[in-house]
Amino acid sequence: MKLVNCLALILILGFNKQDSPDNYKTDRGKVRFNSEAQLEIINASSTRLRGVLNPVKRTFAFAVPVSSFEGFNAALQRDHFNENYLESDRFPVATFTGKIIEELSYPPNGALEVRAKGMLTIHGVEQERIIKVSITMIDGIMHVFSRFNVSLKDHDIKVPKVVHEKIASEISIEVQAELKKGI
Numbered sequence: 001m002k003l004v005n006c007l008a009l010i011l012i013l014g015f016n017k018q019d020s021p022d023n024y025k026t027d028r029g030k031v032r033f034n035s036e037a038q039l040e041i042i043n044a045s046s047t048r049l050r051g052v053l054n055p056v057k058r059t060f061a062f063a064v065p066v067s068s069f070e071g072f073n074a075a076l077q078r079d080h081f082n083e084n085y086l087e088s089d090r091f092p093v094a095t096f097t098g099k100i101i102e103e104l105s106y107p108p109n110g111a112l113e114v115r116a117k118g119m120l121t122i123h124g125v126e127q128e129r130i131i132k133v134s135i136t137m138i139d140g141i142m143h144v145f146s147r148f149n150v151s152l153k154d155h156d157i158k159v160p161k162v163v164h165e166k167i168a169s170e171i172s173i174e175v176q177a178e179l180k181k182g183i
Contacts, residue, residue, distance in 0.1 A: 020054055020056075020057075021181075021182060022054050022055060022056040022057070022181075023052050023053070023054050023181070023182070024052070024053045024054075024055065024142045024179035024180060024181050025050075025051065025052045025053075025179055025180065025181075025182075026049065026050065026051050026177040026178060026179045026180070027050050028047055028048070028049070028177075029047070029049030029050070029051060029062070029064075029144075029175065029176065029177025029178070030045060030046070030047050030049060030175070030176050030177065031045060031046050031049050031064050031069075031173065031174070031175050032044070032045040032173070032174045032175075033045070033069070033150075033171050033172065033173050033174075034171065034172040034174075035167055035168040035171050035172075036168055036172070037164075037165055037166050037167050037168045038165045038166075039165045039166045040073070040165075040166040040167070042072060042073060042077065042166075042167070043071055043072075044069040044070060044071045044072050044078070044081070045069065045070065045071055046064050046065070046068040046069045046070070047068075048064055048065055048068040049062060049063070049064045049175065049177055050062070050063055050064070051063065051177060051179070052179075053100075053142065053144070053179055055100075055104040055142075057099075058099050058100040058101075058103075058104060059098070059099050059100075060096075060097065060098060060099070060100065060116060060118070061095070061096075061097040062095065062096045062097070062175075062177075063093050063094065063095045063096075064093065064094050065088075065092060065093055066082065066086045066088040066091065066092055066093065066094055067082050067088040067092065069081065085123075085152075085157050085158075085159065085167075086122070086123055086157065087123065087124075090124065091122075091123050091124040094120075094121060094122045095119075095120075095121045096116070096118055096119070096120045096121075096129075096131070097118050097119055098116060098117050098118015098119060099116075099117055099118065100114050100115070100116055100117075100133075101114065101115040101116070101117050101130070102114045102115060104135070108137060108140075109137055109138055109139065110136070110137055111134065111135065111136040111137075112134075112135055113132060113133070113134055113135075114132075114133050114135060115130050115131070115132055115133070116130070116131050116132075116133050116146075117129070117130045120150070122150060122155040122157075123155045123156055123157050124156075125154070125155040125156045127154050127155065129148075131146055131148045132146065132148070133145070133146045134146070140180075140181065141178050141179070141180055142178070142179040142180075143176070143177075143178055143179075144175070144176065144177045144178075144179060145174075145175070145176045146173075146174070146175045146176075147172070147173070147174045147175075148172075148173055149170045149171065149172055149173065150170065150171050150173055151169065151170050151171075152167075152169055152170070152171065153169065
C-alpha cells in the first residue's frame with residue numbers, strides 16, 4: 001500500500017512521463033480543517049493541494065503537505081499540530097487516492113454528485129473511505145468540492161488528556177479545487 005501512495009505522489013508531482021491527455025490537474029487546491037472542541041475552535045487551511053483526476057478511467061490522486069497548514073489561533077498551536085499530533089517530519093504528506101464509483105457523464109457546463117472510493121492516508125495510517133464529491137464543469141474547468149469528517153482515532157493521532165477538551169476527536173475537512181486539463 002505504501003508503494004501505491006508513492007506512485008500516486010509521483011503522478012501528482014508531475015514526474016510521470018506517460019501523462020494522459022484526459023487528466024485534469026490542480027496544483028493550488030485548498031484544504032481547510034475545523035476542530036470544534038468544548039474549550040476551543042481551531043481553523044487552519046492550506047492552498048498547496050495538488051491532484052489529478054482522470055474522468056475516463058475515473059481515477060484520482062490528491063496530496064497536501066501537512067506542514068503547509070496556516071491560520072491557527074497561535075504559532076504554538078501550529079507547532080503542536082506539526083510536531084506532536086500530525087508529526088509532519090515523519091509523515092509529511094496526507095493523500096487520498098482511488099477511483100470514482102459513478103460514471104462521469106455530465107454536460108459541458110453542468111454538475112453532478114459522485115462518490116470517491118479510495119485510501120485516505122493521514123499520519124501514516126491508511127483508511128479506506130467513500131467520500132461524497134460535487135463536481136461542476138464550467139467552461140472546461142472542473143470544480144471539485146467535498147466536506148467530510150476525519151476521526152483522530154482512525155489515524156492513530158493521540159491527544160494528551162491535558163488538552164483533550166481543546167481538540168475535537170473528529171475534525172471537519174473541506175476540500176475545493178479547480179482542475180484544468182493538461183496543466
